[in-house]
Amino acid sequence: MSTTFDAKAATWDEEPRRRAMAMDVVAAIAQQIPLTPGQRLLDVGCGTGLIGLPLATVTKSVLGVDLSAGMIDRFTAKAQSAQQTGVRAEVRDLIASPLPPASIDVAVSAMAFHHIDHVDQMLHSIAGCLAPGGWLAVADLETEDGSFHGEPVPHLGFDPAAFLIRMQQAGLLAVSQARVHVMQKPAGGRSYPIFLAVARKP
Numbered sequence: 001m002s003t004t005f006d007a008k009a010a011t012w013d014e015e016p017r018r019r020a021m022a023m024d025v026v027a028a029i030a031q032q033i034p035l036t037p038g039q040r041l042l043d044v045g046c047g048t049g050l051i052g053l054p055l056a057t058v059t060k061s062v063l064g065v066d067l068s069a070g071m072i073d074r075f076t077a078k079a080q081s082a083q084q085t086g087v088r089a090e091v092r093d094l095i096a097s098p099l100p101p102a103s104i105d106v107a108v109s110a111m112a113f114h115h116i117d118h119v120d121q122m123l124h125s126i127a128g129c130l131a132p133g134g135w136l137a138v139a140d141l142e143t144e145d146g147s148f149h150g151e152p153v154p155h156l157g158f159d160p161a162a163f164l165i166r167m168q169q170a171g172l173l174a175v176s177q178a179r180v181h182v183m184q185k186p187a188g189g190r191s192y193p194i195f196l197a198v199a200r201k202p
């Protein structure tokens, strides 16, 4: 799976619908979470940084993690060319190699969870590294019929309310869930709603 994303990394940002989704998700995150300079932000499944790098203009500190080395290389190159010195990214499986407790203030993720086999283990790992009062915001596809990818993926999106409950089961307090974007695919003109679920560490 990471080899597939490795191959896509170089041209990932060229797709306008991905950039449009990222802009709306970043705006929704900034509306939901009081972001401030100095917060330690984690971007899970960061890809090339379409979410994490814009958020870094506020928090200054961002750690991107992803299974794809190609995506991490693109993320790092973009951060360096923008001189975002508090930003770094690494290949890391947070389930196998969790971050230390209370090391993150804000965790975000966009369009990665439907690629993650063990969603609840990932939520537990993220919850474990959040500081008290820390935030988690996950954007992903609402439940779809499999046509979004047209090839097998671990999850055909999620029911947003059920996802929020899974965040609670990982030890977080539910804050909100809302539709924040509708992604339009050109072939056949299908549209795919994307939700943002937000929770907080007690």
Ligand SMILES: C[S@@+](CC[C@H](N)C(=O)[O-])C[C@H]1O[C@@H](n2cnc3c(N)ncnc32)[C@H](O)[C@@H]1O
Residues within 6 Å of the ligand: 001, 002, 005, 018, 022, 044, 045, 046, 047, 048, 049, 050, 051, 065, 066, 067, 068, 071, 092, 093, 094, 109, 110, 111, 112, 115, 116, 117
């Ligand atoms: C559809 S891309 C989204 C990338 C980026 N967040 C964006 O919105 O452009 C999904 C990303 O999740 C990564 N990914 C999949 N499973 C992962 C896991 N278990 N841990 C970290 N990253 C993962 C993939 O390598 C890929 O870069």
